[in-house]
Amino acid sequence: MMIAHINQLTLIAGISLGLILRTIPVSAQQTVTCESYKYRYQFCRVNTRGGVRLVRQLSNTRCVQGETWDYDRDGIWVDKGCNAEFSVRGRDSGYNNNNSYNNNNNSSSGDGTAAAVVGGALVIGAIAAAIAGGSDDNSSNNNSSSDYPTITCNSKDNSYTLCPVDLRGRRAYLERQLSQAGCWEGDTWGYDREGVWVDGGCRGIFEIRG
Template sequence: MFDFRIRRMGLLGGLAIGLGAGLLPAAAQAERGYGRGWSGEIVLCESHRGREAWCPADTRGGVRLLRQHSNASCIEGRTWGWDRRGIWVAGGCRAEFAAYGGHPGRGHGRGHGRGRGGAIGIHPVFVTCESHRGRTQWCDAPLGRGGVRLVEQYSRAACIEGRTWGWDRRGIWVADGCRGEFAVY
């Protein structure tokens, strides 16, 4: 029914070690791995033929898209999202997500439902920011009120938070051809 992979991350460094294929249903393949100083899980969640897929995960501390595997765009709130039960993908989005289980308040965000809405009572400011010829571009944005979310990706190049786009007190930055519209809360 659903196709997903989970890697549980421990406290020691090392390589991922696969569990035996016969231990889990065909739809799910789990791998154990080790990271440094982080306890959570990496979830591969895939939408096939544009259908919505659901991947169970501990999302109490937030979710972040780590690596997009699909040609179809993975846009939070539109083709992927999460709530307390797990992560959903749709529209052909296939990606690896970091699920920060059990660590609320660590700056990894809150659950996002579908659509463009943000926190209740806060109206976002929309900023378009574009990287041309792979160069990093900084865009002015009224930051400091909440956070930033990619709401529409204009580029074929992947827009992945922390890798090809991000934000800090100076504004929003994009790189490696990422072009999109961002909501600033």
């Protein structure tokens, strides 16, 4: 009886969350491919004000943020042979969808069906996170494949969390996302001289570079 009751509550919560999210505009997202042709610098103009995340490296050359790729508010740049797919989220309608390097425009603003799906995904993610349990610690990592020191930072209970680390004169980069929730620089994660902060359920491994 208890299990059945929990299942009913989960179903009700998922449906309710989906209905609530129908009234909330979902930020437009798209996948962009940007290639450093013949190892030359290439700038791919796209709205990046909601953040950029490297989804899949397509080149043999390693794509390292801050070295062979990065972005500003006007777009993404690649260099030295980096070719990759990037997930881009915009906060307004300023996407430029006429460029050849934009493979997919998956805008979902105002789409109630997509919002309901997001609601269900959030419930499933919460259940999965509860099952996974025991991996919420914020700590430095010694077993990362990165050549740089790293720190794992977790937004516990989807709330703002600061993971202290001395970043004076250094920068933090997202090496790997560990959460179902998206980790978007300037939105759900960032850093200052006191350390790396995360919010909105973001959990990831962050490189600390000089």
